Amino acid sequence: MPFAAWAATGVLSLSILANAFLGQPEGxxxxxxxxxxxxxxxxxxxxxxxxxxxxxxxxxxVESVQRELLAAGYYKGSIDGVIGxxxxxxxxxxxxxxxxxxxxxxxxxxxxxxxxTREVSExxxxxxxxxxxxxxxxxxxILRVQTGLSELAYDPGGIDGELTDATRAAIKEFQRDRKMPxxxxxxxxxxxxxxxxxxxxxxxxx
Numbered sequence: 379m380p381f382a383a384w385a386a387t388g389v390l391s392l393s394i395l396a397n398a399f400l401g402q403p404e405g406x407x408x409x410x411x412x413x414x415x416x417x418x419x420x421x422x423x424x425x426x427x428x429x430x431x432x433x434x435x436x437x438x439x440v441e442s443v444q445r446e447l448l449a450a451g452y453y454k455g456s457i458d459g460v461i462g463x464x465x466x467x468x469x470x471x472x473x474x475x476x477x478x479x480x481x482x483x484x485x486x487x488x489x490x491x492x493x494x495t496r497e498v499s500e501x502x503x504x505x506x507x508x509x510x511x512x513x514x515x516x517x518x519x520i521l522r523v524q525t526g527l528s529e530l531a532y533d534p535g536g537i538d539g540e541l542t543d544a545t546r547a548a549i550k551e552f553q554r555d556r557k558m559p560x561x562x563x564x565x566x567x568x569x570x571x572x573x574x575x576x577x578x579x580x581x582x583x584x
Contacts, residue, residue, distance in 0.1 A: 434460045443484040446492035447472060478525060478537075487536040494521045494539050516564075520545065523564050526572035527552060 436459040444465055447453035452475075453468035466482040472492060473480045498518045517539035524534040527548045535544030546562035553560045556571055 436460060437484070439486055439489065440465065440484045442486070442489040443469065443492070446489050446496065450492055450496045476525065477529060479528070487538050490536075490538045491521065491525070494518055519569065520564050522569060523549065523572060526569070526575070530572070530575055 438459060440461050441457060441459035444453055444455070444457045444459070447465075447468045448457065450472065452472045453465065455462070455464040455468075461484060465484065469484060469488065470480050470482045473482075473488075476491075476495060478491070494517060497514065498521075520541050521537065521539040524537045524539070524545055527534040527545075528537060530552070532548040532552050533544065534548040535542050541564060549564070549568065550560045550562045552558075552572070553562075553568070556575075558567070558571065
């Protein structure tokens with residue numbers, strides 16, 4: 379091979395090595411290794427970030443609460459299933475408005491509470507124009523009883539519109555304290571008595 383060709387090959391090789399070792403951006407390190415196939419391996423170390431890493435955890439319960447709060451007019455943020463300041467504030471606003479413990483915590487029971495309260499409120503706007511749903515009315519009444527019992531430090535279990543054993547036990551305990559027949563059933567008389575104790579006029583159906 380002519381000398382000029384050998385010289386050109388040497389210059390090209392030096393150029394490749396110089397680029398591998400010296401041509402990397404500041405703050406990174408590269409390593410070149412050439413084998414029989416003339417391949418080059420590069421290892422790059424990125425500079426450490428001075429910022430903090432924030433992990434956002436999706437929670438389907440949070441998403442459900444956000445959707446119900448949005449529908450009820452308490453929440454204006456994104457439906458993303460991530461608990462944040464806006465979500466907690468909306469929960470606290472709702473809890474405060476209906477008179478339940480204000481803790482800002484998203485739970486499945488809270489989501490059901492918002493939904494039933496909203497449905498009852500919406501249905502009341504169309505009284506006489508829709509066919510009553512006995513099952514929905516019963517669940518709404520149980521929900522009001524559970525809310526009232528919870529406010530008075532009785533434990534009805536979940537506030538979910540279901541007449542569970544825990545709810546019946548709490549009703550009986552309240553009835554015993556108020557010298558009422560201990561039936562464990564949800565009645566208008568029970569709602570009226572709970573309304574007197576809790577001070578919530580909305581406990582009694584119009």
